[in-house]
Amino acid sequence: MNHVEEKNNMTTAPAQRVHVAVVKNLIKTYGGKGFQTRVLKGIDLDICRNDFIAVMGPSGSGKTTLLNILSTIDKPTQGTVILDGQDITRVSNRELSRLRRDKIGFVFQDYNLLDTMTLQDNIALPLSLSGVSGKECVEKVRKLASLLGIEEHLKKYPYQLSGGQRQRGATCRALVTEPEIIFADEPTGALDSKSGRELLECFKMVNDRGQATILMVTHDPFCASYAKDVYILSDGKILCRLSRGGDRKEFYDRIIDVQTSMGGDFLCQ
Amino acid sequence: MRKLAWINFKYGFKQYLSLVISLAFTVLVLFNFQNLICSGAFEILGTRNREYVEMIINMITFVLVCFMFFFIWYSTDVFLTRRKKEIGIYVFMGLSNEKIGKLYFLETVFTGLWALFLGLFFGALSSGLFQMILLAISDLTVEIHFRPGLKPVFVTAGIYGAVYLIFAVKGYVNLVRSSVLGMISAAKQNEYVRQSKAILFIKSAAGTAVLGSGYYLAVKRDQGGAMGNALAAVALVTAGVYLLFGGLIPLIFQTAAGNKRFLYKNQRILWVNSLIFRMKKNYRTYAMVSILLLCSVTALATSFAMRGRYDSIIRFENTYTFQLLSPWQELDEQAAAVIGDGNDIVVRSRIPLLCVDPSYVNTKYPDSRYTILSWSDLKELARETGMEFPIAPLGDDQIVKISHLYLMSLITDKSGITVAIGGRTYSQVEDISIPYMGYLQENMNFYVVNDEEYRRLRSFGEELYACSYRIGDPGNFMETRDRLDRFVAGLEDGHTARVAIDPESNELDWVKVMYSVCIFMFLVFVLASGSIMFMKLYNDAFEEKGRCQVMLKMGFDRGTLKKAMKAELAVAYGLPFAVMGISSFFSVGALARMMFTDLTGVNLVSVAAVLGILVLWYGLSLQACEKNAGL
Numbered sequence: 006m007n008h009v010e011e012k013n014n015m016t017t018a019p020a021q022r023v024h025v026a027v028v029k030n031l032i033k034t035y036g037g038k039g040f041q042t043r044v045l046k047g048i049d050l051d052i053c054r055n056d057f058i059a060v061m062g063p064s065g066s067g068k069t070t071l072l073n074i075l076s077t078i079d080k081p082t083q084g085t086v087i088l089d090g091q092d093i094t095r096v097s098n099r100e101l102s103r104l105r106r107d108k109i110g111f112v113f114q115d116y117n118l119l120d121t122m123t124l125q126d127n128i129a130l131p132l133s134l135s136g137v138s139g140k141e142c143v144e145k146v147r148k149l150a151s152l153l154g155i156e157e158h159l160k161k162y163p164y165q166l167s168g169g170q171r172q173r174g175a176t177c178r179a180l181v182t183e184p185e186i187i188f189a190d191e192p193t194g195a196l197d198s199k200s201g202r203e204l205l206e207c208f209k210m211v212n213d214r215g216q217a218t219i220l221m222v223t224h225d226p227f228c229a230s231y232a233k234d235v236y237i238l239s240d241g242k243i244l245c246r247l248s249r250g251g252d253r254k255e256f257y258d259r260i261i262d263v264q265t266s267m268g269g270d271f272l273c274q
Numbered sequence: 275m276r277k278l279a280w281i282n283f284k285y286g287f288k289q290y291l292s293l294v295i296s297l298a299f300t301v302l303v304l305f306n307f308q309n310l311i312c313s314g315a316f317e318i319l320g321t322r323n324r325e326y327v328e329m330i331i332n333m334i335t336f337v338l339v340c341f342m343f344f345f346i347w348y349s350t351d352v353f354l355t356r357r358k359k360e361i362g363i364y365v366f367m368g369l370s371n372e373k374i375g376k377l378y379f380l381e382t383v384f385t386g387l388w389a390l391f392l393g394l395f396f397g398a399l400s401s402g403l404f405q406m407i408l409l410a411i412s413d414l415t416v417e418i419h420f421r422p423g424l425k426p427v428f429v430t431a432g433i434y435g436a437v438y439l440i441f442a443v444k445g446y447v448n449l450v451r452s453s454v455l456g457m458i459s460a461a462k463q464n465e466y467v468r469q470s471k472a473i474l475f476i477k478s479a480a481g482t483a484v485l486g487s488g489y490y491l492a493v494k495r496d497q498g499g500a501m502g503n504a505l506a507a508v509a510l511v512t513a514g515v516y517l518l519f520g521g522l523i524p525l526i527f528q529t530a531a532g533n534k535r536f537l538y539k540n541q542r543i544l545w546v547n548s549l550i551f552r553m554k555k556n557y558r559t560y561a562m563v564s565i566l567l568l569c570s571v572t573a574l575a576t577s578f579a580m581r582g583r584y585d586s587i588i589r590f591e592n593t594y595t596f597q598l599l600s601p602w603q604e605l606d607e608q609a610a611a612v613i614g615d616g617n618d619i620v621v622r623s624r625i626p627l628l629c630v631d632p633s634y635v636n637t638k639y640p641d642s643r644y645t646i647l648s649w650s651d652l653k654e655l656a657r658e659t660g661m662e663f664p665i666a667p668l669g670d671d672q673i674v675k676i677s678h679l680y681l682m683s684l685i686t687d688k689s690g691i692t693v694a695i696g697g698r699t700y701s702q703v704e705d706i707s708i709p710y711m712g713y714l715q716e717n718m719n720f721y722v723v724n725d726e727e728y729r730r731l732r733s734f735g736e737e738l739y740a741c742s743y744r745i746g747d748p749g750n751f752m753e754t755r756d757r758l759d760r761f762v763a764g765l766e767d768g769h770t771a772r773v774a775i776d777p778e779s780n781e782l783d784w785v786k787v788m789y790s791v792c793i794f795m796f797l798v799f800v801l802a803s804g805s806i807m808f809m810k811l812y813n814d815a816f817e818e819k820g821r822c823q824v825m826l827k828m829g830f831d832r833g834t835l836k837k838a839m840k841a842e843l844a845v846a847y848g849l850p851f852a853v854m855g856i857s858s859f860f861s862v863g864a865l866a867r868m869m870f871t872d873l874t875g876v877n878l879v880s881v882a883a884v885l886g887i888l889v890l891w892y893g894l895s896l897q898a899c900e901k902n903a904g905l
Contacts (some may be wrong), residue, residue, distance in 0.1 A: 078827060099831065101829075102826075102829045102830070102831045103829065103831075104829065105827075105828060105829025106828065106829030106830060106831075107829070109829065111827065111828055113824075117824040117827075119547075119821050119824070119825075120551070120821075121544075121547045121548050121550075121551035121821065122543065122547035122551070123547075125534075126531075126537070126543055126547055129534070129538055129543065130543055130544075131828065131830075132538070133537070133538035133539075133543045134541065134543065134544075134830055134834055137538070138535075138538070139534045139535035139536070139537065139538035139539065140534075140535060142534065142538045143534050143538075
């Protein structure tokens with residue numbers, strides 16, 4: 006393990022933590038002979054139930070590649086990723102699709118809600134296509150929408166909603182199947198600061214209530230300060246891990262400090 | 275500007291291809307019909323037949339020009355919406371609306387010219403084949419000319435050019451008047467989506483009423499106003515179908531989507547929502563395709579019915595080869611001896627008939643010939659000739675009309691007709707077309723009364739005998755006719771009339787041409803509706819690509835998305851087909867009423883033929899859409 010751990014104000018870990026994903030010596034190389042670029046250089050990472058992890062890093066540090074591999078969209082060159090007890094590097098594409106559908110929730114930067122259907126149908130989509138009964142779909146959607154404060158917008162189409170409402174809708178969609186883990190790729194990237202904050206509060210709330218394990222890629226320290234742990238990636242390696250402890254503001258300051266100490270590219274993000 | 279337009283056209287050729295092909299197809303069809311008139315292929319049929327055929331082809335040309343008008347309107351409209359966004363970007367490069375309009379106009383003209391060239395080129399290549407197929411289906415032996423003349427080229431180019439220019443100019447005006455925002459967001463226009471239920475209710479109610487009125491008029495029986503009813507029915511059904519797709523069908527889908535227990539089953543959440551999403555944009559296409567399919571199925575049913583009726587008329591007219599009308603009963607034996615010399619007489623009948631002076635008949639047609647038959651005599655004739663006799667014994671004031679077979683009649687209501695003869699008014703209880711009197715039924719009005727009335731009416735006319743014979747070998751017709759003419763000329767009375775029906779006569783050959791032209795029209799309409807639907811779905815599938823990628827990323831397997839696409843396409847083809855199927859019951863029903871026959875079988879076969887072709891289009895569309903959507 007290459008990363009340095011800062012454990013100031015770290016909360017006491019639960020006696021027995023259940024692993025959701027285990028990453029060992031993850032390497033990803035792009036390009037052919039003579040033009041090879043190693044984007045990930047041996048990442049080790051344990052994600053346990055109810056974790057809320059933010060991955061930060063400068064441009065080209067491998068954040069998105071890591072997220073794509075963890076979410077089974079991309080395959081590693083070397084190493085293992087155990088998700089739901091299966092090594093995703095060894096299972097068929099069909100099984101990967103099943104894993105993505107049943108065990109993983111996605112929140113994309115540009116929401117990716119389907120403009121052909123209402124917010125309610127967008128949220129119900131994964132359940133509906135998994136064969137869950139209509140009644141159960143409706144109940145689950147209502148419950149989650151109410152939790153995230155978008156119940157009154159359920160009948161609207163995405164184009165009738167603000168960015169924040171859309172992203173909360175996308176979060177509901179990610180949560181509705183009760184996945185093992187939610188991967189969020191720059192979820193506040195397209196939002197104004199108020200909407201971004203509201204969304205992060207939602208993330209924090211569902212995580213605090215034990216409803217979601219979240220891995221979020223972001224370049225925004227403020228956004229990252231909502232996580233319990235922040236991993237800072239640099240040049241394909243985990244440079245350090247910061248744990249929040251209690252106060253979010255203090256955690257934010259620490260993230261800024263690390264960013265400042267790293268300087269260069271990172272600050273330019 | 276011209277160079278830029280040409281470059282755009284050259285590099286966007288793939289995009290233009292579907293438009294060019296569909297336009298070229300309409301040019302090809304029009305050219306072939308024009309060429310048919312100018313080729314002189316029908317000279318051999320004789321002046322009367324040729325005039326009939328030319329009249330039919332001119333009518334078809336009119337229908338084709340109407341079709342071309344709407345087809346060009348539709349395709350250029352779709353094209354304009356697609357191009358608007360792309361060429362709208364030129365606004366940011368400082369081009370004025372007029373210049374952008376001019377650019378579009380030039381691109382459209384290039385497309386139009388290409389289509390015209392391809393249409394004429396392939397039209398000229400296929401003209402011989404077209405004539406050959408048409409004449410082969412018509413069962414006509416005519417020398418085929420493979421060299422198309424210049425006249426059809428100019429006529430086709432003139433008609434097409436005029437129609438095309440209207441829409442190219444319309445596109446130009448549209449762009450000149452467009453706002454910048456309108457151009458940039460053109461691709462997204464009309465897509466949103468869920469429409470107000472109140473408006474949909476109003477449209478549904480209006481659509482149901484209009485369509486219902488159209489259907490009613492189509493099948494309403496009328497004593498002479500059938501043509502007016504038919505035209506009104508066409509207008510009402512067309513409007514009704516548009517309102518149906520603009521109102522009732524979206525309303526049904528929106529209501530279904532509101533029922534989540536229904537929606538969240540199988541892949542309905544995807545395809546039902548997708549259909550609703552596009553309904554506002556696509557309902558005109560569905561309506562247009564429904565109407566084209568209805569035209570197609572009606573053309574095919576007309577074709578089958580015409581063929582059937584042609585055969586029946588030929589059989590009807592050839593019930594007897596020779597017929598004599600004479601005041602002398604004994605003539606029958608003598609004539610039979612003359613005709614039977616070297617011939618087998620396979621059918622022979624004799625019946626007394628009463629030629630009533632038209633002045634004793636209260637009629638609108640004083641120049642027609644009115645002839646009365648007695649019920650018993652006709653029953654005896656039916657027994658002799660082996661024909662059916664469904665006429666029940668008649669009351670004193672009842673009369674039955676014996677008609678000939680019409681190709682079509684605009685008098686579809688034959689109830690409540692009264693006929694006044696010799697001071698008594700008879701109510702017509704039936705109008706039947708069994709060839710008891712053979713060819714004579716073509717030229718005379720025959721009525722049957724009971725025997726007592728027949729005796730009473732004798733004082734109002736002259737009693738003659740109709741002696742009819744059919745010979746076994748049609749090859750002996752000419753020789754026998756000459757012999758019979760000599761025999762009739764030798765009679766001293768001068769009151770005997772002879773009718774000879776040539777079994778080889780081509781008097782009705784124009785009906786056979788109509789039969790094959792109708793088949794061709796069927797193909798034109800069904801191919802046009804299929805291609806319109808294909809173009810629409812092909813374009814829509816591009817929009818699906820992004821959505822499909824998101825869903826694949828989220829873990830939905832391709833199979834699920836393909837199933838949703840299959841269902842959506844099946845509904846897209848199925849809705850116009852269903853509307854066509856229901857409407858065809860009325861359109862073919864109207865045809866059946868005008869032909870006084872039952873066309874249910876013909877209707878079903880025609881609908882099945884359309885279904886077969888649509889299934890092929892569906893398969894093609896599915897493949898193309900899956901590819902475009904990245905599945």
